[in-house]
Amino acid sequence: MISVIIIYIILAFFDPKNILSSVFKSIDILLQIWPVFIFIILLTAFINYFLKPKQILKYFGEESGKRGVFYALLTGIISHGPLYAWYGLLEELRTKGVKDELLIIFFYSRAIKIPMIPFSIAVFGTPFTIIISLYILLFAYLQGKVFSHLYHK
Amino acid sequence: MKKQNQPITLKFALIKALKSFISILPMILAVILLVGLFQSYITPDMITKLFGYNALSDISVGTLFGAVSSGNPIMSYIIAEELLNNNVTLYALSAFILSWVTLGIIQLPAEASIFGIRFTIYKNILTLLSTMCIAFLTTVTLKVFF
Numbered sequence: 001m002i003s004v005i006i007i008y009i010i011l012a013f014f015d016p017k018n019i020l021s022s023v024f025k026s027i028d029i030l031l032q033i034w035p036v037f038i039f040i041i042l043l044t045a046f047i048n049y050f051l052k053p054k055q056i057l058k059y060f061g062e063e064s065g066k067r068g069v070f071y072a073l074l075t076g077i078i079s080h081g082p083l084y085a086w087y088g089l090l091e092e093l094r095t096k097g098v099k100d101e102l103l104i105i106f107f108y109s110r111a112i113k114i115p116m117i118p119f120s121i122a123v124f125g126t127p128f129t130i131i132i133s134l135y136i137l138l139f140a141y142l143q144g145k146v147f148s149h150l151y152h153k
Numbered sequence: 154m155k156k157q158n159q160p161i162t163l164k165f166a167l168i169k170a171l172k173s174f175i176s177i178l179p180m181i182l183a184v185i186l187l188v189g190l191f192q193s194y195i196t197p198d199m200i201t202k203l204f205g206y207n208a209l210s211d212i213s214v215g216t217l218f219g220a221v222s223s224g225n226p227i228m229s230y231i232i233a234e235e236l237l238n239n240n241v242t243l244y245a246l247s248a249f250i251l252s253w254v255t256l257g258i259i260q261l262p263a264e265a266s267i268f269g270i271r272f273t274i275y276k277n278i279l280t281l282l283s284t285m286c287i288a289f290l291t292t293v294t295l296k297v298f299f
Binding site for chain 2: 001003004005007008011018019021022023024025026027028029030032037040041042044045046048049082083084085087088089090091092094100104107108110111113116119120123124127128131132135136139140142143146147150151
């Protein structure tokens with residue numbers, strides 16, 4: 001954070017107009033995504049309160065199997081907002097025993113964004129949207145498997 | 154009455170969640186500021202000039218620019234539409250929109266800080282390879298079947 005502020009200060013001397021524009025764009029982004037932050041905080045609290053570690057491990061732990069893969073894909077698809085907004089929650093789940101493989105699957109399956117589907121169809125057409133979505137799911141799964149094999153070697 | 158199998162209260166869970174979020178808030182704000190900086194300095198015109206050579210080049214450039222770009226994914230489709238109207242190939246556009254949402258050079262430091270450098274390296278290399286493969290396969294599949 002400090003490094004970024006320093007970059008802004010330095011650039012402000014050379015290009016104050018663009019830096020001011022950058023600040024406004026950043027504020028704009030923050031205004032767009034703050035509801036996502038609230039949602040994630042509430043979701044984190046929900047998970048901490050209602051889900052016991054045993055349940056988390058049952059669905060996303062080492063023995064979760066195909067069910068874990070399915071839920072990782074599903075939660076990735078329905079998750080919303082920028083990836084960095086989810087880091088805190090995911091890190092917490094990781095400490096509770098969620099498999100790294102499933103995190104990888106979750107990360108990549110987020111490439112399918114349900115609200116973006118109409119945009120994708122409008123710009124690229126339905127065949128493109130369906131095909132790329134299927135490949136995303138396949139490669140999310142493959143990434144998980146490869147990651148698991150390589151990372152824990 | 155507290156349930157015996159609920160060791161924490163809802164209030165405690167909320168406070169814990171809030172504290173957890175606040176601990177990573179500086180990193181999130183840093184990422185947002187970098188995104189703002191990027192959006193001010195990199196224009197769609199700049200991106201258009203780099204495409205149109207061959208499939209591998211288009212996929213590579215598309216992936217790279219998606220990776221350094223960030224922001225609402227709607228923007229990636231708006232930019233992609235403009236590039237499509239300028240005859241940029243589907244190889245490039247598939248790679249671009251995919252890497253926009255899956256890769257993020259801007260957020261790498263935050264990611265490494267939270268998940269560890271090793272996890273981050275493995276994850277991003279796999280994501281990069283997957284994105285390039287999907288861009289190629291999607292375009293080829295469309296050409297063969299449609």
